[in-house]
Amino acid sequence: MSRNLKITLAYDGSEFHGWQIQPGLRTVQGTLAECLQRLTGEEVLPQGSGRTDAGVHAWAQVASVRLESPIPERNLVIALNDVLPASVRVNGVEVVADDFHARHSAKAKTYRYRIYRKDICPPFLVRYVFHDPYPMNEEALIRASEHIVGKHDFTSFAASDPERSARMAEGREAEASHFGITTNVRTIHFSQWMRTGEELVYTVRGDGFLHHMVRNLVGTFLQVGRGALQIEDVSAILDACNRSAAGPTAAACGLYLVSVEY
Amino acid sequence: MSRNLKITLAYDGSEFHGWQIQPGLRTVQGTLAECLQRLTGEEVLPQGSGRTDAGVHAWAQVASVRLESPIPERNLVIALNDVLPASVRVNGVEVVADDFHARHSAKAKTYRYRIYRKDICPPFLVRYVFHDPYPMNEEALIRASEHIVGKHDFTSFAASDPERSARMAEGREAEASHFGITTNVRTIHFSQWMRTGEELVYTVRGDGFLHHMVRNLVGTFLQVGRGALQIEDVSAILDACNRSAAGPTAAACGLYLVSVEY
Numbered sequence: 001m002s003r004n005l006k007i008t009l010a011y012d013g014s015e016f017h018g019w020q021i022q023p024g025l026r027t028v029q030g031t032l033a034e035c036l037q038r039l040t041g042e043e044v045l046p047q048g049s050g051r052t053d054a055g056v057h058a059w060a061q062v063a064s065v066r067l068e069s070p071i072p073e074r075n076l077v078i079a080l081n082d083v084l085p086a087s088v089r090v091n092g093v094e095v096v097a098d099d100f101h102a103r104h105s106a107k108a109k110t111y112r113y114r115i116y117r118k119d120i121c122p123p124f125l126v127r128y129v130f131h132d133p134y135p136m137n138e139e140a141l142i143r144a145s146e147h148i149v150g151k152h153d154f155t156s157f158a159a160s161d162p163e164r165s166a167r168m169a170e171g172r173e174a175e176a177s178h179f180g181i182t183t184n185v186r187t188i189h190f191s192q193w194m195r196t197g198e199e200l201v202y203t204v205r206g207d208g209f210l211h212h213m214v215r216n217l218v219g220t221f222l223q224v225g226r227g228a229l230q231i232e233d234v235s236a237i238l239d240a241c242n243r244s245a246a247g248p249t250a251a252a253c254g255l256y257l258v259s260v261e262y
Numbered sequence: 263m264s265r266n267l268k269i270t271l272a273y274d275g276s277e278f279h280g281w282q283i284q285p286g287l288r289t290v291q292g293t294l295a296e297c298l299q300r301l302t303g304e305e306v307l308p309q310g311s312g313r314t315d316a317g318v319h320a321w322a323q324v325a326s327v328r329l330e331s332p333i334p335e336r337n338l339v340i341a342l343n344d345v346l347p348a349s350v351r352v353n354g355v356e357v358v359a360d361d362f363h364a365r366h367s368a369k370a371k372t373y374r375y376r377i378y379r380k381d382i383c384p385p386f387l388v389r390y391v392f393h394d395p396y397p398m399n400e401e402a403l404i405r406a407s408e409h410i411v412g413k414h415d416f417t418s419f420a421a422s423d424p425e426r427s428a429r430m431a432e433g434r435e436a437e438a439s440h441f442g443i444t445t446n447v448r449t450i451h452f453s454q455w456m457r458t459g460e461e462l463v464y465t466v467r468g469d470g471f472l473h474h475m476v477r478n479l480v481g482t483f484l485q486v487g488r489g490a491l492q493i494e495d496v497s498a499i500l501d502a503c504n505r506s507a508a509g510p511t512a513a514a515c516g517l518y519l520v521s522v523e524y
Contacts, residue, residue, distance in 0.1 A: 012385040057386070086388040120339075123274040124319070124390055126348040196394075 001070045004077075004100055007032070007046060010094040013057040014127040014253060015087035016163035020051045028052075028088060032063065035083045040069035041077070048262040049102045049109065050209070058129065059112075060091065062260045064102040100262070108189065108261040111214045113202040113254045129199065130254030132222070138200060141225035142193045145202065148217060149191050155184040155241040157220070159249070177239030184210055184241075193221070200261040203258070212249050220247035265328045266362055267338075269294070270354040270360060275319040276389040277349035281498040290350060294325065296493045297345045301338070302331035307482065310363045311371065311522040312471070317514030319423075321374075322353065324522045370451065370523040373476045375464040375516045390514030391461065394484070400462060403487035404455045407464065409496040411453050417446040417503040418481070419443065421474035421511070445474055446503075455483070465520070474511050480504060482509035487513070 011028050021030040022081070032046050046063035073093040080090040087178040099105075116129040117136075148154075202221070204214060220237060223229040228249065229237075237245045274412040279287040283295065294308050308325035333341070335355040342352040361367075379398075410416075412489070414468045452467040464483070466476060483497060485491040491509065492500075 011384055012388075015385075026465070059384075071421070079381060087385045089382050089385050091382055120343060120351050120353055123272055123277075123349045126274075127388055127410050148432075 002066050004064060004066050006088070006092075006094050006100060006102070007063045007080075007090055008060050008090060008098045008112050009058065009063065010060060010123050011058050011089070012087040012127070013055045013255075013257045014084070016054065018054040018056070019048050019051055019061070021045065024244065026105065028058075028178070029063075032089060035080055036065065036067070038083055039079050040067055040071065042067055046142060049106050050137070050257075051211075052148045052255075052257055053212075053252050056255045056257065057082045057238060058257040060259045061257055062106075062262075064096065064105075102260070106208070106260050108205060108207055109209060110190075110205040110258040110261075111209065112204075112256045112258045113214065113218045113250065114153065115200040115202075115212070115254060116198060117200060118198045127253055132197050132224070134226040136222075137227060138195065138225060140195075140222050140227075140231055140261050142199070143221075144206075144221045144224040144229075144231045144234050145193050145217075146189045149188050150236065151187040151237050152187060153170055153183075153185050153241055154210055154213055154238070156237050156243055156246045157213045157216040158184055158210035158243065159216070160243065177260075186210065186213075191217075214255060215244050215250045215252065216243075216248075218250035218254070222250065223247040264328050265357050266328050266360050267324060267335070268354075268356050268358045268362060269325045269327065269352055269365070270322050270341075271320065271325065271352045273318045273320050274349040274389070275314060275349070275517075276502060277327060277347070277471050278316065280314055280316040280318070281310050281323070283307065284480045285355065289501045290320075290323070291325075292344075293346065295351060297342055298329070299325065300334065300345055301341050302329055304329055304331060309364050309379060311368050312519075313473075314517075314519055315474075316484050317487050318519065319515075320519040322521045323519055323522075324368075325400045326358065326362055337438075340452045354370070356455060364522070365522050368470070368522050370467055370469055371471060372452075372465065372467040372523075374470065374518045374520045375465075375480045375512065376518070377464075377516060378464040379462060380460045388431060389515055396489040398484075398489070399489060400455075400487060401459065402489075402493055403462070403483050406493045406496050407453045407455050407466075407479075407484040409493070410500065413449040413505055414500050415445075415447050416472055416475055418499050418505055418508045419474035420480040420505065421478070431463075432445045448472065448475075453479075460484040476517060477514065478505075478508050478510075478514045480512035480516070484512065485509040 016028050019028045021027050035260040037043055044065050046065035049062045077090050077094045114129040116131045119133045121131040148173040186206055186208050193200055193202045273290050278290050281290045283289050285290040300306055308327040311324045338355045339352050376391040378393045381395045383393040390495050421465040448468055448470050455462055455464045
């Protein structure tokens with residue numbers, strides 16, 4: 001009898017072309033699928049809680065997959081870490097209910113963004129932070145981030161999403177609707193920058209995130225920090241429901257998927 | 263009039279085939295020389311305080327180089343960091359006396375070695391620590407390291423050094439002697455392991471180190487931690503003056519050149 005498994009994994013995004021499997025490219029989903037096949041002989045495609053883009057890291061991405069193999073969960077953790085590259089680590093495997101799906105069942109997610117502020121970025125940090133040593137009104141940046149807490153239409157902070165367009169074009173509106181992607185309304189529970197040592201670290205928790213949403217929020221907050229936007233402009237940008245109103249997309253290397261709640 | 267410059271630099275050793283220039287390989291010395299030439303037009307070979315092997319990191323390697331270019335030191339820092347890969351960062355440039363030589367003038371060096379102890383090594387640490395999650399008597403490891411403090415012949419912990427053999431064969435005994443490499447006697451001022459979070463961190467400071475010496479010391483201490491050697495064996499290994507008496511060479515990725523004193 002097959003079991004539905006929840007796999008929690010960390011990865012160094014700089015080693016991959018993102019989460020989603022793509023022919024001829026090294027992706028996390030593709031690498032995990034290959035290793036599962038190598039261990040069990042089963043051809044499966046683990047479903048992630050969401051895609052992460054090339055360069056984006058994960059402390060605890062969650063994937064779900066159905067396997068026939070009776071291998072005990074603890075052994076699967078060890079066996080996967082034996083065959084996976086060191087840039088991906090499985091931190092846990094557990095058996096979950098049949099209707100658990102890493103993406104559909106997710107109730108909240110937390111992301112983090114790290115900015116390194118000193119003039120010279122240590123070589124050991126360069127893949128793991130965004131280096132921004134330029135003058136910044138950090139107090140304004142911190143205050144701007146408070147304006148997005150609550151339930152809002154985040155269209156201004158959403159990338160135009162080719163996959164969504166494709167799904168709509170295929171007449172899969174019902175599926176799209178089931179996935180909750182026909183609306184750009186999301187609820188943000190927590191949004192805060194903190195100074196920790198030489199870094200500015202942003203933590204955001206919400207019931208869901210649009211494609212590029214965290215990076216577009218960070219890009220906009222940075223515009224406030226640099227004085228190109230005012231703190232109160234953030235609310236106006238939200239109201240505009242127009243991507244061109246917001247700041248540019250911040251670099252991928254500073255972003256971490258920290259946790260997914262179910 | 264040319265100036266003698268002292269360059270302090272950090273690098274991620276996993277991106278290089280060590281410090282020393284080698285044809286067709288990416289080395290730190292070679293990369294720094296190329297960048298200096300690109301900026302000044304001068305063909306120079308910066309001399310390091312010592313070679314670091316492939317995979318060994320540096321927080322503050324020191325190099326000395328003579329340049330004709332009148333570029334101010336602060337500007338040279340900025341210009342070098344513009345052209346160097348992000349895996350090498352120049353943290354300082356200063357004008358020094360004509361007789362300063364990064365290797366010959368060095369009075370003491372400090373190295374650090376990081377061991378990660380938990381079962382699963384985070385992907386973000388894997389290039390920067392040695393992962394050893396196996397059972398270990400950490401107290402024995404810590405106590406073993408105290409036995410090497412003082413002035414000793416470290417032949418048991420020295421790699422057989424092809425460069426030294428080559429220099430001797432070329433009849434350059436006087437030069438070899440001037441460099442202090444005809445003797446394997448070194449003085450260790452400080453040698454201590456500390457538990458910091460999930461890591462065991464070794465710090466060693468001495469007036470000089472033989473090739474592979476820190477990694478061979480660490481490999482030997484690990485044998486004590488694993489119970490393959492006793493604490494008191496360390497003194498006997500020192501006395502043996504025989505490389506085969508000591509433990510294996512520990513992995514490069516855990517080792518950092520932390521500072522060089524003049």
